Amino acid sequence: xxxxxxxxxxxxxxxxxxxxxxxxxxxxxxxxxxxxxxxxxxxxxxxxxxxxxxxxxxxxxxxxxxxxxxxxxxxxxxxxxxxxxxxxxxxxxxxxx
Amino acid sequence: xxxxxxxxxxxxxxxxxxxxxxxxxxxxxxxxxxxxxxxxxxxxxxxxxxxxxxxxxxxxxxxxxxxxxxxxxxxxxxxxxxxxxxxxxxxx
Amino acid sequence: xxxxxxxxxxxxxxxxxxxxxxxxxxxxxxxxxxxxxxxxxxxxxxxxxxxxxxxxxxxxxxxxxxxxxxxxxxxxxxxxxxxxxxxxxxxxxxxxxxxxxxxxxxxxxxxxxxxxxxxxxxxxxxxxxxxxxxxxxxxxxxxxxxxxxxxxxxxxxxxxxxxxxxxxxxxxxxxxxxxxxxxxxxxxxxxxxxxxxxxxxxxxxxxxxxxxxxxxxxxxxxxxxxxxxxxxxxxxxxxxxxxxxxxxxxxxxxxxxxxxxxxxxxxxxxxxxxxxxxxxxxxxxxxxxxxxxxxxxxxxxxxxxxxxxxxx
Numbered sequence: 001x002x003x004x005x006x007x008x009x010x011x012x013x014x015x016x017x018x019x020x021x022x023x024x025x026x027x028x029x030x031x032x033x034x035x036x037x038x039x040x041x042x043x044x045x046x047x048x049x050x051x052x053x054x055x056x057x058x059x060x061x062x063x064x065x066x067x068x069x070x071x072x073x074x075x076x077x078x079x080x081x082x083x084x085x086x087x088x089x090x091x092x093x094x095x096x097x
Numbered sequence: 098x099x100x101x102x103x104x105x106x107x108x109x110x111x112x113x114x115x116x117x118x119x120x121x122x123x124x125x126x127x128x129x130x131x132x133x134x135x136x137x138x139x140x141x142x143x144x145x146x147x148x149x150x151x152x153x154x155x156x157x158x159x160x161x162x163x164x165x166x167x168x169x170x171x172x173x174x175x176x177x178x179x180x181x182x183x184x185x186x187x188x189x
Numbered sequence: 190x191x192x193x194x195x196x197x198x199x200x201x202x203x204x205x206x207x208x209x210x211x212x213x214x215x216x217x218x219x220x221x222x223x224x225x226x227x228x229x230x231x232x233x234x235x236x237x238x239x240x241x242x243x244x245x246x247x248x249x250x251x252x253x254x255x256x257x258x259x260x261x262x263x264x265x266x267x268x269x270x271x272x273x274x275x276x277x278x279x280x281x282x283x284x285x286x287x288x289x290x291x292x293x294x295x296x297x298x299x300x301x302x303x304x305x306x307x308x309x310x311x312x313x314x315x316x317x318x319x320x321x322x323x324x325x326x327x328x329x330x331x332x333x334x335x336x337x338x339x340x341x342x343x344x345x346x347x348x349x350x351x352x353x354x355x356x357x358x359x360x361x362x363x364x365x366x367x368x369x370x371x372x373x374x375x376x377x378x379x380x381x382x383x384x385x386x387x388x389x390x391x392x393x394x395x396x397x398x399x400x401x402x403x404x405x406x407x408x409x410x411x412x413x414x415x416x417x418x419x420x421x422x423x424x425x426x427x428x429x430x431x432x433x434x435x436x437x438x439x440x441x442x443x444x445x446x447x448x449x450x451x452x453x454x455x456x457x458x459x460x461x462x463x464x465x466x467x468x469x470x471x472x473x474x475x476x477x478x479x480x481x482x483x484x485x486x487x488x489x490x491x492x493x494x495x496x497x498x499x500x501x
Contacts, residue, residue: 013101129219162414169253
């Protein structure tokens, strides 16, 4: 049982780290601010979600599990809000301001 | 397992560093506004990995606080960039 | 070289690079963002050094309030930015500043690296006397019991800082403020965020205050979270900052230090010493002081970092 949990954790955390890398590659390679915004919030959030999934398998108490899920929800919420706001700035100022 | 988790934390930190240097050098001001969000998401990931690697539950509280407040700098920046006409200048 | 050590070295290198960047960059807004990033990375450093209470405070202040405060200041200085970047300090002045900074950094590094072994510390004494208050968190014990005088004076200093800021502000702001609700979009994204997040933030703030008794946390971090939530609501334009002349505002501002002072004088009156807690009531008294302090800190920090009174 322990071995299965360990393997699952390793898989989930590795997948999460992979998506973080994908997000960073997007940040480095995408041509303008709006696409970079996508890479930042979507890919990194998915990476964080997978990492939290892997970490969830190792916690003992339900309170900590609740905190972990709230952390993920909060980061998603703030990511969504920040995306909308920054996109509004880009829309008003044009893509190369 | 602890070594693996620390290694993943180091990897995520390296990705955040790479991303930081890109968007802080970025041409538009909108890029700068993303920096806090990037460090917020990456920082939360690093903190949670460390919390499990060192088996210290209070670090999850730090991650919770970071998740709660990470958006603030971006919001303040956007608010200043816009002034009063902050969103949808045209409504249908 | 273990993985943890490599991680810490990488983190330290990144921190130095970001710090150098914050100094080198020309644009004020970028500098503030880089500085906030530096603060958030510093929070991770505190965690690697096992200073969780410090990490909590750094994450709270460094992300929310520092950003708002410095960006507001940068916006206010925008008219002067062009002439001030035109005048560059002379090379000798910059060299002197660099030498001074390097000397201070070297002195600090030497102080840390050449600590006597075993390091002189009061930590065992503080941990051994934890039974005096019944609280499990040694940091809270030190802050609220063993060095309570320092904490009380810090709150008074915070109040004085706000009074100082108010006395410099222009007179037209001491009465009614112009209503920013006209400018905010009530259906917009920011208003939605400002309605959704504060309840969560308040719950987290109360949780951090409560858990500070036995685990990392405490009044200051909780007050900062509440201040940040208030700032969010102000920035979204859902409410107006109360004017300086408001009666209940002033009551909350002095509540923290006053409760502290009353408890301290009570200890003196009962014959023991200033700020001595009777052992049976130590925990409820400390909790009462912390609740009052949290409210005071929240309102003070919110007003200090406050929403700009006019557009940038």
